[in-house]
Amino acid sequence: MTNMFHTISFKNMFFIEAVIIGIIFHSCDAHQEKHNVYYRFTVLTKAFPFPPFSAVGVCDDREFAHYSKEDEGWIRANVNKHDRTEPLPEPYESRDWYKDLLKTLSNCPNSFPLCSELHVLQRIIGCELEKLPDGTVKSLTAYDEYGFDGEDFISFNFDTMQWIDKSPKAKETKEDWDHQTARNQILEYFLKICMNWISTYNNTHMSRPDVHVFALKAAPVDQNKQKLTCLATGFYPRDVQMNIRLYRINLEDQTSSGIRANDDGTFQMRISVKINRNYKGSYDCLVIHSSLTEPVTVVWDGKCSNCEPEPRWDVGAVAVVLLLTVIVIVIVIYFIYKRKKSNDLKRSRHNYGSMVVRSQNDQSEDDQ
DSSP: OTTTTTTOOTTOHHHHHHHHHTOOOOOOOTTSEEEEEEEEEEEESOOSSSOSEEEEEEETTEEEEEEETTTTEEEEOOSSTTOOOOOOOOOSOOHHHHHHHHHHHHTOOSOTTOOSSOOEEEEEEEEEEEEOTTSOEEEEEEEEEEEETTEEEEEEETTTTEEEEOSGGGHHHHHHHHTOHHHHHHHHHHHHHHHHHHHHHHHHOOBOOEEEEEEEEOOTTOTTEEEEEEEEEEEBSSOOEEEEEETTEEOSSOEEOOOEEOTTSOEEEEEEEEEETTOOOOEEEEEEOTTOSSOEEEEOOSOBSSSOOOOOOOHHHHHHHHHHHHHHHHHHHHHHHHHHHHHHHHHHHHHHHHHHHHHHHHHHHHHO
């Protein structure tokens, strides 16, 4: 979490909007299981076009709570509809505490939030857990960091119980907060709760993936190819490892949708690869997830959902066609034979008539 504000610019409104709605994505290493839970606070000296104060609670990149201006309190939602775990409690600082801090840091002479200049105060407080594939905890860290006007400002060192100034502007704040012993003890207690919560939650709350393997016709330009897809859905936690295999060997050039959230708080992911439509091999999908005692393997049934069916000959239809062909041939032969016989008869009659005429002519010559 160190230097998390270095790439933030308060002039970039897209970042502020993303902070307010709590959409924060991180890269997922399929070989390491990562979890996080945190609260993020954003305070502005100008209200338009964003609210002057916003706060969200996020668990594994999914919002589970937000601060309601209308209710002047937190509104919570289960991370997963099957989850009954008590959520991590929110930090105790009030909304007015953040406003007063921003007013002090910005040296705004006017009453908050009517300052003529735009200033941004941000805070993120929470913890992160990372496990190795065998379930061993690689790291478990807690953090409390502040950013001011798009730059790192100050952070809390959980081990030394001291504040670390990240900016020259934060030196005075560090001296003041280091002497607030009671507040620092409350902060230490909150971070301990956070680490206990994330460790317990991710050991008890799991959902197994539902795995499907299917094939679809590839682009029309390549009729010999089809896309083989493996879909895993309904799993929690979010980290998963998937591979499409041929004879238990991972195929190359697999594409991934990335891990996406379902409406019920679980996750889904799909991977695809193009295969030769005419090659009939043993394809399967291997899925590895922390909710499984052993990997799941689903074998493809060899069917293509939207491919054109291969031509198949019906025995009855073939028999009918052959019978009709024989009948036609017999009829043709019959008419050819009949016509030939008729022609032969006509030729015989013609020859006979010619012979009679010649005989009569010969007789006439003899009489003379």
